[in-house]
Amino acid sequence: MASKPFWESKRLEQMTVQEWxxxxxxxxxxxxxxxxxxxxxxxxxxRVSCRLFDANLxxxxxxxxxxxxxxxxxxxxxxxxxxxIWMPKSCAYRRLHEGRPLADWHPLISGDxxxxxxxxxxxxxxxxxxxxxxxPEDALDFAAWDLLEERGKD
Numbered sequence: 001m002a003s004k005p006f007w008e009s010k011r012l013e014q015m016t017v018q019e020w021x022x023x024x025x026x027x028x029x030x031x032x033x034x035x036x037x038x039x040x041x042x043x044x045x046x047r048v049s050c051r052l053f054d055a056n057l058x059x060x061x062x063x064x065x066x067x068x069x070x071x072x073x074x075x076x077x078x079x080x081x082x083x084x085i086w087m088p089k090s091c092a093y094r095r096l097h098e099g100r101p102l103a104d105w106h107p108l109i110s111g112d113x114x115x116x117x118x119x120x121x122x123x124x125x126x127x128x129x130x131x132x133x134x135x136p137e138d139a140l141d142f143a144a145w146d147l148l149e150e151r152g153k154d
Contacts, residue, residue, distance in 0.1 A: 007108065012078035012096055023092040025106050026113060027122040028058040030076070033130055033139045034086055043086040048139040049127040058117070058124045090121050 003009070006019050015023075031053040035044040050070055054061040066073045074084065081087065081097045088094070092102055102109050105119035116122050133139060 005108070007092075007096060007102060012081075012093065015078075022108060023096070025090075025092050025116045025121070026058045027088070027090065027116050028053060028055075028127075029088045029091070029123060030074075031060065032123065032127065032144075033136075035140060044140070045086065045144050046139045047123075047127045047142040047144045048130050048133065049123070051129060051131045053127070053129065055124065055127060055129070058122050 006015065007023065010019070012020070028049070031050045033046045033048040033050065035046070036042070037044060049055060050060075050073070052061050052066055052069060052073075053059075060066055062069060067075070074080075076084065076087075076093055078097070081093055090103065092106055092108075095102060103119075103121075104110065105115040105121060107113045107115060117124050128142065130136065130139060
């Protein structure tokens with residue numbers, strides 16, 4: 001009898017660092033610049049990525065040192081998922097936290113890191129870097145409300 005994969009047999013807080021990191025599907029959605037409307041507390045996503053985001057690989061270019069370069073980069077943990085309401089519904093961490101399975105396009109299911117891109121879940125080829133903006137507030141000109149919707153297929 002085959003044992004269940006770790007993401008089906010462990011709670012998020014029980015996972016090793018390697019298991020936790022392997023849950024990242026490489027969509028890049030968490031690397032987008034967002035604004036919060038102070039009056040409504042609504043999160044406004046943009047199509048502007050963090051300066052460390054590698055748009056070709058759909059990954060952070062300096063993940064190990066990201067907090068040094070981008071102090072407000074949020075480190076996702078099993079304990080802060082509920083507070084990060086802007087996380088996409090497609091995110092593996094959010095899915096597992098909510099008791100949902102990984103999507104069929106997730107690399108741990110498909111065995112292929114490209115399936116997140118071919119399924120249309122990632123932001124590969126859809127963003128500009130914040131380094132290309134004259135003023136950080138210009139990112140609001142690239143608001144992307146469609147990014148709040150469910151992306152990809154289950």
